[in-house]
Amino acid sequence: MINLQHVFKEYPRTGPVLQDVSFELLKGEFCFLTGHSGAGKSTLMKLIHMGDTPTRGEVRVSGYNSARIKPREISMLRRKIGYVFQDFKLLQNRTAAQNIAFALEVTGARPAVTRTKTGRLLAQVGLASKAEALPSELSGGEQQRIAIARSLAHDPLVLLADEPTGNLDERATTGIFDLIRTINASGTAVLFATHDLELVRRNPGIRVIELDHGSIVYDSAEART
Amino acid sequence: MSYSLREALNAFRRAPLLAALSATMIALSLFVVGLFGLAAYNIKLVISRMEERVEVVAYLRDGAERADVNNAIREMKKWSEVRDVIYVSREQALAKAREEMKEFDDIFSGLESNPLPASLEVVLNPNLKGADVVRNVANRAKLFPFVEEVGFGNDWLDKVFLLRRVAAVATLVLGSAFAVVAALIIGAAIRLAIFSRRDEISIMQLVGATDAFIRRPFLIEGMITGLAGGVIALIGTYTAYNLLGTSLFALEWLPRLWTIGGVVAGGILGTAASSIAVRRHLGEV
Numbered sequence: 390m391i392n393l394q395h396v397f398k399e400y401p402r403t404g405p406v407l408q409d410v411s412f413e414l415l416k417g418e419f420c421f422l423t424g425h426s427g428a429g430k431s432t433l434m435k436l437i438h439m440g441d442t443p444t445r446g447e448v449r450v451s452g453y454n455s456a457r458i459k460p461r462e463i464s465m466l467r468r469k470i471g472y473v474f475q476d477f478k479l480l481q482n483r484t485a486a487q488n489i490a491f492a493l494e495v496t497g498a499r500p501a502v503t504r505t506k507t508g509r510l511l512a513q514v515g516l517a518s519k520a521e522a523l524p525s526e527l528s529g530g531e532q533q534r535i536a537i538a539r540s541l542a543h544d545p546l547v548l549l550a551d552e553p554t555g556n557l558d559e560r561a562t563t564g565i566f567d568l569i570r571t572i573n574a575s576g577t578a579v580l581f582a583t584h585d586l587e588l589v590r591r592n593p594g595i596r597v598i599e600l601d602h603g604s605i606v607y608d609s610a611e612a613r614t
Numbered sequence: 615m616s617y618s619l620r621e622a623l624n625a626f627r628r629a630p631l632l633a634a635l636s637a638t639m640i641a642l643s644l645f646v647v648g649l650f651g652l653a654a655y656n657i658k659l660v661i662s663r664m665e666e667r668v669e670v671v672a673y674l675r676d677g678a679e680r681a682d683v684n685n686a687i688r689e690m691k692k693w694s695e696v697r698d699v700i701y702v703s704r705e706q707a708l709a710k711a712r713e714e715m716k717e718f719d720d721i722f723s724g725l726e727s728n729p730l731p732a733s734l735e736v737v738l739n740p741n742l743k744g745a746d747v748v749r750n751v752a753n754r755a756k757l758f759p760f761v762e763e764v765g766f767g768n769d770w771l772d773k774v775f776l777l778r779r780v781a782a783v784a785t786l787v788l789g790s791a792f793a794v795v796a797a798l799i800i801g802a803a804i805r806l807a808i809f810s811r812r813d814e815i816s817i818m819q820l821v822g823a824t825d826a827f828i829r830r831p832f833l834i835e836g837m838i839t840g841l842a843g844g845v846i847a848l849i850g851t852y853t854a855y856n857l858l859g860t861s862l863f864a865l866e867w868l869p870r871l872w873t874i875g876g877v878v879a880g881g882i883l884g885t886a887a888s889s890i891a892v893r894r895h896l897g898e899v
Contacts, residue, residue, distance in 0.1 A: 467822035492821040
């Protein structure tokens with residue numbers, strides 16, 4: 390479903406960020422993406438989200454190819470990709486429910502559909518009682534749950550989680566990780582970027598790809614074969 | 615209310631001063647166009663009215679033979695530009711002058727002899743009355759030996775035509791200059807609006823809103839600003855028309871199509887300016 394073929398990415402000022410990265414993420418798969426800060430994890434996710442194009446190589450996501458995708462198709466593709474960040478990226482002047490509804494509203498969903506789905510997503514992330522709370526009134530873990538709920542608004546095929554537990558304490562980290570595992574269990578593939586090796590160690594059955602200086606230095610899927 | 619319209623209206627609430635400035639600049643540019651348009655339209659009306667009254671008068675030499683004159687009248691009536699030729703005798707000319715200029719009655723009464731010449735008043739066809747046509751008929755009439763002088767008011771006619779051209783050029787130059795300034799201010803307003811909504815825009819891009827959807831509120835904002843500017847300009851032009859009409863000249867108000875066109879032009883200008891600004895600045899988010 391996600392396939393990267395010999396992907397290179399260079400920026401004029403910083404030089405090479407990704408070098409000859411190739412891997413495939415299957416439908417419904419869960420994969421950790423590890424590596425030090427600056428290893429290229431976020432850039433890799435940005436390329437999958439078609440927020441940027443590779444300098445060389447191809448990124449294929451759900452039938453779309455980075456070399457040929459049109460601007461309008463990028464919008465359609467992004468509805469199939471959920472994306473959550475370390476800093477949540479919630480709109481501070483909107484309530485939890487409004488933040489989730491926003492994702493539906495701006496993609497043309499009817500008001501009735503938006504209302505129903507927002508309620509269901511709030512319940513799914515366990516925050517039905519906090520619908521009217523502003524982000525500033527929620528804990529870090531709760532804010533990340535709202536961000537996850539928003540990312541699920543279009544029933545994505547894959548969830549890109551870029552250090553989603555980076556700002557959270559251990560208890561909240563476990564809660565968020567369990568929530569994402571549940572989402573994965575219902576069929577959504579997950580690419581989970583983290584530098585929290587303890588979290589990786591606690592989940593030994595999950596595939597791990599390690600990036601170092603822009604290159605894949607370890608892929609547990611290949612190590613097993 | 616749709617998301618796009620709601621967001622466009624919110625923009626006016628967020629930065630009312632900038633929105634007012636944008637609308638004022640569009641209003642100023644269209645007001646200039648409106649004023650000169652009013653002038654050009656009235657000059658055009660004056661010209662067409664004058665053209666209706668334009669006639670060539672051929673003044674005859676003393677002692678012109680009536681038979682020659684009658685032959686000339688018959689010939690001139692055959693010219694395609696000429697509808698009628700009327701002979702005005704010296705006595706008729708004097709009577710007409712006394713009738714038209716009653717304030718000089720004493721002078722006319724004191725005259726020992728009639729100083730006015732006989733003349734031929736050449737009435738032109740209404741559909742053939744350009745300045746060139748008038749000049750051409752006058753030159754041909756002058757060729758009759760008994761015609762001493764031909765009058766057709768060519769000087770003022772040329773001046774009125776020149777005035778109309780000047781008004782048109784001034785409208786174009788000043789209107790365009792103000793329109794460019796208005797477009798720049800709208801661009802700045804849209805840039806500010808994009809900046810103030812950058813978080814929302816980046817979330818919209820993140821969750822798959824189309825570019826067209828993201829742009830729409832800004833285009834609506836530009837269109838509303840432009841239409842508001844157009845309406846303000848219309849009110850300003852109408853006020854100027856009333857003031858000038860009551861104090862200086864009797865003016866005709868512009869045709870409805872022109873006024874609607876002016877307001878629509880404001881809307882188009884506003885939409886175009888914001889469209890350019892959005893394309894330039896959306897990538898900066």
